[in-house]
Structures are given as C-alpha cells and as structure tokens.
Amino acid sequence: MAVPKGRVSKSKRDKRKAQSWKIAMPNLVKCSKCGELMVPHQVCKACGSYNKKTIVAVD
Template identity: 50%
Template sequence: MAVPKRKVSKARRDKRRSSVWKLDAPTLVKCPQCHELTAPHKVCGTCGYYKGVQVIKKEA
C-alpha cells in the first residue's frame, strides 16, 4: 500500500486546494450592431446578428 514519505505542509496543501474553488466571471463582449453584452462567438440574443450578418430575425 502506498504511504506518503513526508507530511504535506499546510502551505502546500492549501495552495493545491485554492485553485479548485475559484470561479471565473463569464467573458462578455459588446455586439457590434446593438452594443449589448453577449458571449463571444455566439449569436446576439438582442438583435440576432453574428459577425455582421443577420442570422435570426428579430422583431423591433
């Protein structure tokens, strides 16, 4: 059975644990058409444009 040779220090243990629990804020970019915040590489939910082309028809 595998047994650790040395005790893991509190600093090393906490450094390992700290990176797992951090949350990242979602990346948001402005739509070039309507200037609303949207997720990158996705169709804008407000105006329906993607890369300057209307993909989804939205009623005004």
C-alpha cells in the same frame, strides 16, 4: 526505483485545490451590430446577429 518527492502537507494541497472551484466573470464584448454586451464568438441575444450578419430572428 522511483522515490517519492516528499510529502505535501494538507494545507499546501488544499490551497492549490481551492483555486479550481472559483467562478470567473465571463469575458464580455460589445456586439458589432447593436452594441449590447455579449459573450464573444456566440450569437448576440439582443439582436440575433453574429459577425454583423443576422443569424436568428429575434422578436
């Protein structure tokens, strides 16, 4: 039969679970076309380009 490995205390359990809710700063890179900071692998909000090609017309 399987035997429990051992009781995990409330503080040990809660310390482990406390790490998952923290918000991480998003990784930002410079746009290759305009130089504005943007999220990688997404269309630039400033110039509407992706991979040096204009995808969306921006006013």
